[in-house]
Every structure is written in structure tokens, then in C-alpha cells.
Amino acid sequence: MLTGSKTSFKIRQMVPEFKDKILSPSSLNSRNSRDMFGLRCLPGECVLQRAVLVKKKLCGPDGGGWLAGTLFCTHFRVAFVPEDSPPAEDNADPVLLGDHDVALASIEKVVAVGPSRTKVVTPNSSLKFIPEELVLYCRDLRVMRFLFDRLTPEVQAMEITCAIAKTYQPLKPGALSYFQKAALGSVEMKQFLSNRQQDPHVNWFEGAADWERELERTGARGWRVSAVNDRFEMATSLPQFNVVPQRVLDTELKKTFAHFSEGRIPRWCWHHPLGSDLLRMASFQNNIYHEKDDVRNLEMVLFGGQQQCVVVDLAEEMPTPADIQLAHSRLRVLCQGDISASVSVPDEKWLSTLEGTHWLDHVRSCLKKAAEVVCLLRDGHLTVILQEPEDRDLNCLVSSLVQLMSDPHARTLPGFQSLVQKEWITAGHKFLSRLNYQRDSDREESPVFLLFLDCVWQLWVQYPSRFEITGDYLLALHDSAHVPLFISFLANSQRERSRCSQRLSQSYTPVNGWREMLPRNQTPTDPPLPAVWDWALQYSQQRRAAFRIPINTPSAPGTVPNGNLNAPQPAPHEAGVAAPATQGCVFLLSRGSLTSPSHLIPWRGGGGSGSQRKSHRRAPSSSESLPAVERLLKLWTPAESAKTATVPPEHLDSQGPLLPLLLGPCVGVWRGCYLRGGQQTQVCHPAPQHPVQQLALEVQQLGDKLAQVSDGPSKATNGPLEGLPKKPEANLNQGARHTTFLFSPQRAPPPQRFAAPPRPARDSKRTFLFSRAPDANGGPGVSNQRYGPPPTARLSKNSGPSLGS
């Protein structure tokens, strides 16, 4: 079967007319169909070319070495099927990309390496030598290397290279939708996608109820969900529902839109358990007359329920989107190590070249700004407003970072996805332009979202056990952002998205001109695009298992969602609600200190009619309270170090914010992401997993054993799932020094997350950690058993003296 194709195709001219050169029109009737060469195709997917006896280079966590198998090029992806891969189950759900696959749309460059030369293969170039090696440089910074064997038919090596080169680039405007159709366009696929359920744990922030839920979760009071933008009439880039102060009526609210760029009024994002609120807004429209009524409303919208308000201007001290783009493109050149490039960075200049990209500078300034905001919020009597001219880039970034640092819920998997939904996707980050899938917005392109992921990674590295999500998850999200299939990333605002997606009901009558707002050449509903959070579409069960840490951080989803953490609601907050809208103090956070410049608020500074006098009168009072607020900002540095000096921070801070270390040596390159394809990378991490994951396993195993012991030896032969006790807390408590375990060698091993080499369950003390039976790919139910609300999940929460209660 494998040699059969050798003669049948002589494709002289490769044009993107796929029908001509389809190798095997996969049977169109069922999604269970398998290609005859061992590739499991999506319904309607066609194999254009294939090459046998190809070796794929492994790197990164898989260790070094080569993997033998067959390489395919379909009109949607480049797929690689290892020789000994188990045949897929026939009725399994379709997975868009296998572990070794790459979507055509995320390929950036195809390089063929011949005996004596290397050549970048483009759609128009012809290949004049037989490639020995094929290197695919991907937009997500992966580098895939395929080595053709001497036994690979030369025609195959030649033609698959050409086929990939001719089909990968979605350069033309229509190419994107072509790509989407290739992947998802079949009837079966559409049907399959329309039956997918939204993850109920993720807050999608699409309906009013979603926002209500968030208000309740954070314990915010004095706010309401306004549907004033229900039809995107007030602000096209804002979501339909926005949270505003309760006291502001919709009619009053409508008047405020004009005062902000693009109508992006101050909107509530998050409530700190101690009482402060985080808001975000665009810059003020300056050339507008402020009526007295307007001023009152504006003040109310701005201050929320508080007396003091700090504006954090993200236009200064922060990189612009253009800076980020420049830094990222430089970083890409440095890290990808292109073999077709003639000049490479000399070794001794690597550090200064890295510095020259300024990427780490940008990471650092974002983290620093977010940490400052976190410290401000801790005061409990402030409204902190993030302001950015457009409110669509760095506001998203800093606002999410602030929440990640201070809200444990945001560090869980559903919580993180909700956060991205809230602060990026529905808030109108221009994903489509910024990620520039269609190559039609080069000037707008800027990987702000990827910078955010890098910042999250830095936090995760410094506080691994405070996160439920893992580095693997961040990497998966990073890579998904380069696959133009997900509605989450394929629109610039919620309004555009609602046009493309069937998910939102179609009950909104179009207002004038909405059609022009649509991304070009995209028919609204065909094909329906999934959300990125549907990870099962992209990753196998095994890969997804590594997205979360198996033990729970002290604030797992099972626990009370962050909420108010039993923190006392400060009285001033209540007072603020009741108090009449007096003019509060406004400060500006700038270069690490607070000031109150007179022109901060346009209607106070002198533009307004009657307000000028007022502001004069207010001036002394604001400078009075200035030092008090300033103190907050400075509080954290000494306090932190004092803590570290005496008590380990975890003890004091297990609920405290994650304040990152930012000195030079503490900020590092995300090697697992950017240096995956480095030219020389072989074996960077033979570690089977992150130490934290290993720790988690250890704890879990201990828990299992304890559970088993306490259930008594009579039950020892039961499976571990029944074996996991009903009352784990009590069992855990018995993990005191005096406990003895009763092993029963025949008992089933505890559930495992990672397929590890099968080994006898207990051979020695040393191998105890690593000895686990291959139970990894259990049925779909297993993951629930492990990660849902498993008994061990409550394990760490219960640390401390209250254990037995």
C-alpha cells in the first residue's frame, strides 16, 4: 500500500487547483473515514501529496532524536503520522491537528535542504534538486524538520515540498476563508461543530447574565449591567453589555459616550476583595463642550462608588503596539535561527542582540505597571482607571495582568479563559488586525496578545504552584493564536464576531453600514467557526491533561470562587454609594508616583464652565491626601522584602497578590516557546515534566495511598477510583508521621496523567516516584475523575490546623 503511489502522479505544474491532484478523495459520506495511507482525515479533507519513510526531528520536551513515519500534505495541513502510531478509533471526534501536524496557514517559510545547498521554496520557484531535508518555519516559532530517507521516492520528496510551498500561503484575500472551508467546510464538520457545547465553566461575557455572575463572584456592589449598547449603536467596538455605576441611568449614560474616543466609556472590569474597583476607558474627547449635567454624569461614571480615583495612563512608560511588533519581529529573527539566512548572530553577541530586541524590556514594563496597579488596588478605597488612547491594546494587557496577580480565580483554567474572554475578546481587542492573518493589515500588526502570554509565563515561572494553568497551556494558546480558525481571534470586536458566528442569535437588525465593518470576503455564517477554548478540537486527551496542574492551588475552581474572601467590606464603600456625587480627588499614576495635574480631566481643568472654581477649591484637599495614596504605592517593596527575610512568603501570601521579581536576572526568555526550533536545540529538557507537576503527582500518590490505608486492606484490591475515599480530608489528616501504609502490590495504580514507561509498581524507593503503570489514556471519563472535583483536589486547601474540621 505504501509503495503504490510511486508512479501514479506526475505533477508538472502545481497550481492551486486542488481537484486535479487530490490523491485520495476521502470518502465524503462519513467523518469516520480514514485515509488509506493511515492519515485520519477530517471529513472532506483531501490529501494532496504524501511522502513515505520520512523522519521528523523531535525536540523540546520530547527529547531529541528522530521519529519515522509518513508525511502528508492536505489542503489544510501538513500532517505527519509516525509509523507506530496506534490506529485512531473510528468514531472518535475529529481532531483538527494531530500532535505532529501543522496547519498550512501557520507555516511561514518552506526551506528545502539539498546535498549542497539550501533554498527557500516559494509558490513560484521551481526546485532544481532533490531535497534531503525539509524545514518548515512556522509563525508560532516552531520549526519542523523532516528528513527524507534514501528510500523515499525522489518524486515524493520533490513533490511534497512543492505541494507545501504552493499551498501554504494564504496571501490572497480569499485564502483565509478558503483555508477555513478546507478545515471546517464540510457538512459533517459543520454539523459536528454546531453540536459542540460551550464550556459551562467559562464565563463567556456575552450576555447580561454573564456579567451579573461576575459582579456576584467578585462581590462588587453599586454596579449594574447596562444594555445601552445592545445594538452596538453607542459604541461599535464595545460589547453589548457593560457594567456601569448603579446610580447612572441609561439615559444619562448615553450622553457620556461622546466624551470618549470611539465611545469607549469607563467600564467596570474587576472588583478587589478589599473594595477597590478596576475600570478601563479610552482617552477623553477634548474638543467637546461639557454641559453641567454631563459633568455630573461623567464624574459618576468615573468614580464609581469611591471618593478617590487614580488614572493610570498606559500611553506612557509602556511600549506602543508598533514597539511590540518591532521587538517581536527582532526576537523572532534571533530565536528562530533560520538556516537559509546567510548571517547569524555570533555567539558572543547573543545577549546584546537579545537586549536589542527590547522584548524583555517590554515584558518587564508591563509587569511593573501591573504590579503598581495591584498595589494601588490593595488600598480598598480607590477606583483605578486604566486609560489608553484606544482602550484596545495595553488596557487589555494590563487589566488582565492585574487580575491574574490579585485574583486566584483568574489563575485557574476556566478562570483564565473567562479573563481572556472578558478583557480581550469581548472588550474588542483587534485580534484580526493585530494578528494579521490575512496579511492585509501589516501596519496594524502587533502581537500584543503574545506579549501578554509572555508576561503570564514570567509570572507562572516565578509562582508555579499558584497557577492551575501550566506552561503547556500557555504554549497551546500561543500556538492557537496562529491558526486562523477560531472565532475568538478572527474579529476585531464583538460586533464583527456576532456577524460571523452563529453562536449569538441573529435578532439584531443591522444598523446602517454594518456590512462595511465586516472583514472582507467573509460571508457571515459559512463555515461556523469554533471558539479557541474548545481544546478538544486541537489537542489530544493526553496533551490536554498537561494543561492543568493536578493538585489544586489554594484557590481551585472547586473552592469558593475568590469572591470577597471573607474580607470585610469597608465602610467607606457603602458610604460612597449613599453620598451625593461630590467631586472626588483624581490622581495620575506616572513614573511610579502619584500626581494630580490640572489637565488630567478635561472638564475640570478649565474647559468646563462652572467646574473650574470647584476644582480650585478642591485642590488643597487633593494634595492633602496625596501622600497617603503615595504611601500605598511604596508600601510593597519594603514590605515584601521584610517578609522574605523572616517568613517564607507562601505563609503570609498564599492569598496575597503575586508580585513579580523584575530585576535583570529574574526576567527570562520563554525558551520553551521561542527557542523550540533553534538550530542547535537538541535536548534541552529531558525532564519528564515540570517539577511542580512531579510534585503534584507525588502528593496525589501520597493521598491515594493514605486513602487506601484508611479504607483498610480489605478494599485494597478495588480500583483506585472507588478507592478514593469519601472523606479525603479525614484521611489526609492521618498522613502524620506515625501513619503506616499498607501496600498491596496487586492494587491498581493511581490514575496517571502522563504516559510513562511501564514499570513494576514498586521496585525501590528511588523509582517510587517514577514507577507508574500505563494507565494514561483511559477513556474520556478519566479526566473528570482526575480533575473535576476529585477528593485530592481539596487536599491543599486544607493545609493548616483546620484540617480536621
Place this chain on the structure above:
Amino acid sequence: MEHIRTPKVENVRLIDRVSTRKAAVGTLYLTATHTIFVENVSDTRKESWILHSQVCGVEKQSTTATGCPLVIRCKNFQVIQFILPQERDCHDVYISLMRLSRPEKYEELYCFSFNPKVDKEEREQAWNFLDLKAEYSRMGVPNYLWQVTNVNRDYGVCDTYPSELYVPKSATPPIIVGSSKFRSRGRFPTLSYYCQDNNASICRSSQPLSGFSARCLEDEQMLQAIMKANPGSEFMYVVDTRPKLNAMANRAAGKGYENEDNYSNIKFQFIGIENIHVMRNSLQKMLEVCELKSPSMGDFLWGLENSGWLKHIKAVLEAGIFIAKAVSEEAASVLVHCSDGWDRTAQACSVASLLLDPYYRTLKGFMVLIERDWISFGHKFSHRYNHLDGDPKEVSPVIDQFIECVWQLMEQFPCAFEYNERFLIHIHNHIYSCQYGNFMCNSQKERRDVRIRERTHSLWTHLWRNRADFMNPLYRADHSQTQGVLRPVTAPYCFKFWRGMYNRFEKGMHPRQSAVDFLMAVKEETQQLEEELATHEEKIAKLEKQQVKNNKVMLQPADKGKHLCVSPSDTSVANTPQDYTGNAVTRSPEWPT
């Protein structure tokens, strides 16, 4: 004692450099071996001990309104700043410390007064903990190709070499003596590592006194003998770890390197590790970067690159890789030398051994490696690490670089090493501390003359006793990549700044959470529990036997279960990471100073 001008100064303030925390006020005490700062806070009375042998620089800064600042720099990269209220006190402390930190005789060193409560017999045993003879026989020598030579029994041929040396069978004493006369300081080629699998060996020597044209028949015979001792190979490598330019310059002084024409079947190779002076300056530059108050990303990265430190580390590692490759892949013997064969040669040989042989990646193996390649072969510890007041030009971080190479390898191969970073830091600390006798003096002969073994204690047993602290929880002896030869990557991004070493006293820069620490604690706990389990199982077995004997009713399984369960009230320890924090952290960064 006579050097202490003032034993006690009150109202001294200790400045914390990284954090802006308020300075701690306390009392400064000077003792013969330590400077001790005791904080005034009554309930804690936190003490900071500074060992005088760790002090490498004392700086008295100009008096300000707040007092007279005194900066003490330590060899373990700690920088301490005191502010003394009186100029006169400050001067006294300064003068005392200057003298105390620069002992003139070996007898003044801390190891001669350090007296842990260990009886004489135990101490003598401790010195026999490592046995180099056993190490050589582990490698498989002596055998039909290699033999022990007694030619240097009384250090007559070479006073910086150990008394027992391994040479090829065919190298007769006249050849050895002749060869040693042709080598700088008499350091003739001798065996460092022997690869049993393919008979390839790593030998070491100093540079030949070849000048521009000199030859020595015995030396040529010596190299021939080494090559012949590897029957499978047609040639051998001679690796000069110096840059070519340096080696050529040495020719003018009548030294230099082997001429390929004079020696049959040798392949000559320069590696290009810079000399001790370049390394000293490089470290100095890097430490300046470390001391920056709040460096920007640019300051840090530029400073790190300009110091060239990581470049030098890379050079050392590459030397090791070259040798390891020659031995493992080409099965060729290698002769390594630099100028005198005690700095760069020691680095290159030990890195190569570490890459080649998994044994050296175990706790005991690493001690053996240092004992063999550094201590026995006469690395000049006293000069390089400034144990005695001497020529500052002789000081250089040679073994520091080797230790850092090991750390860089640990970063690349986290499962390959049985020991952890803490172990390396601990060894590094004691190389400078002069607390144990192992690293005293400059050669075996000197150590014998000073009677180190009779008068001081050995570090190795101390480390071995505390080995639980130094185990790498990720170590997997059976992992495919930890077996056999390590093949590290030397791309520039693989060399990282070693925060744990150079910033180890700056609490503000330590990682907030160390997963490895947690893991270690949990593993330790598991082990304890398993041991306990074993003893309990034994007990049960015994009990059951007794019961059978007494012909009583068998213990019911249910009873057994009850018996094994611990009462729920026993909640003193729980198995969550948080519970271990206390242990892990208190154990981690506090090093004896």
C-alpha cells in the same frame, strides 16, 4: 587575638542593599575567626556571622552625617555594608579585619582551630572516606596496559604531583624522568581518566619546553607509549587548552607546544581558554553588574555580555566536549595540557570526565572527581583562592568556572545529576572558607608537610552525612539521556546567568517558590514513611509468627486495618506543599559563613 583592635562596637547599622528596608541596628563583635553582627531587636536577636577567611575586601568609605560606612566583600559574593557611628571604631575594625582576613601562615587558618565534636579516630576515618586507589581501580587500572609508578614516591620527580601516578606499562622510569625534564615544572604526561570500554584515556601534563626547535626523545617515547596503551587507535590527540597566540608567545621563553612533525601520529588541537588574569577580570566585571542597584534589562544584558564570563564558561565546556567526543566517539587517547597543567587542564579534564562517566554525576563520584583532578594533581588552591595573604595576580576563579560548568550542565540535563545546585554552592563555599583541610595548600606534598590530615577535618564526610540536603529529586539514573556520554548544546542561549550563585545573598532576587525544594521535602517524607512501613511490616510479621506459635486466633484483617490507622486527632503533619515550606526554606539559603 592580638590583631583585634576593638572586640565590640555598638549601634552599628547593617544596610540591606537590594530592598530599601530600614537598616537593622545592632552590635558588631570581632572574634579571631568571625565577625558577628547581632541585631538589637530583643526577641529575635538575629545574628549574622561573617567568616574572616571569606572576606576578600574591606572598604572604608568617607564619613557621612549618619556615620562611617564600612563595606565588606566576601569571596562567596556576599556584600555587607555596615555603618559605624564613630570614625575611630570604624578605623579599628577596618585595620583588624584587614589583618584577620589575610592570614600569613597556614597555622592561622580557620581549619586548624575548627573543632567539631568528633573524636580522633572518626576524624582519621573521615580522611579515608575517599580513596583514589579505589577510584583508579574502578576505572580499571592498573591493568595489562597501565601501571602504577613509584617514581615520584618522595615527590622527587615532580613536587606538585601526587606520589602515586599511573603511566603506560611501556613507560620506564628513565622515560618518565626524561620526559619530566622536558616539561614545565616536571609535570610529565600521566593518566587522569581511563575509559574501560575502548581503552582510550585522558592524560594530562604541562607544556613541553620545546621553544622553537628543542626535542626530547623520552618525551616523544612517552607520548608513543600513551598511544600504544590504546591498542585500537592509530593516533592520539594532543590538546593545548590555551589560545594559539598565548602558546606561541611561550615559545620565546623556551616553552611552547608539541611540534606535530616530531611526534608520530599525533593530532594537535588548540582550544582557546583564556588565562587566569583574563578570567579574574571577567568575573570582576560580572560582579559589578550583579552589584548594580536596579539594573535595567539593558544594563544587565549588556553588562553580562561585556564581562565575557559566559563566553569563558562556554570555552571551558567546549574543551571538555572536544575531549569527551574524542574519547567516546573516536576512541582516541587525549593528552591535555595548558601552561603548567594545573588550571585549564584541570578544568578540561574534569569536565570531560563528567561528560563521559555517569559515576561523576553521583554525589560521591563528584567528590572523587574533585579529589582526583584538582586536589591530588596540585591545583594551587591556596594561591588561586587567596587563602593566605599573597600575590593578588595569582588569584583567579578557576574551580569556580568548573563548578559553574557543572551547573550549566545541570540546567540542560536536569535528570542526569544525583546532586543538586545546593551541593555545588556548598562546595564552592568551602573552597574559600578554609574550614576543612581538603582545599588547603597548593599540592599534596605541602599538605603532607603541614600535616593537614592530622590537624584538620575533611569536608567530604561532612557533605556525605548531610547528603539528604544535596540530592536532586529529579535524578533518574535509568533515564536514557543520563546514561553514557552527555552531549550538551553550546548555543549561546544555553548559558544562563547563575543567579543562585552570584546573587545568592540577595533575598529579594530569590525565586519565591522553589518547586524543587518542595519536591525534595515530599520525597524525603515519602522515604521516611516507607522506611516506617517496612519496620511495621516486619513487626506485624513477627507478631503473626508469635501468634501462630501461641496457637491463638489469627489476627483478623479488620483488626489489622484498625491497628494500622492512626487516630484522626493526629494532625500535626499534613502532606501538602505548604506544610513543607518551613523546612525547605529554612534549610535552603542559609549557608555557614
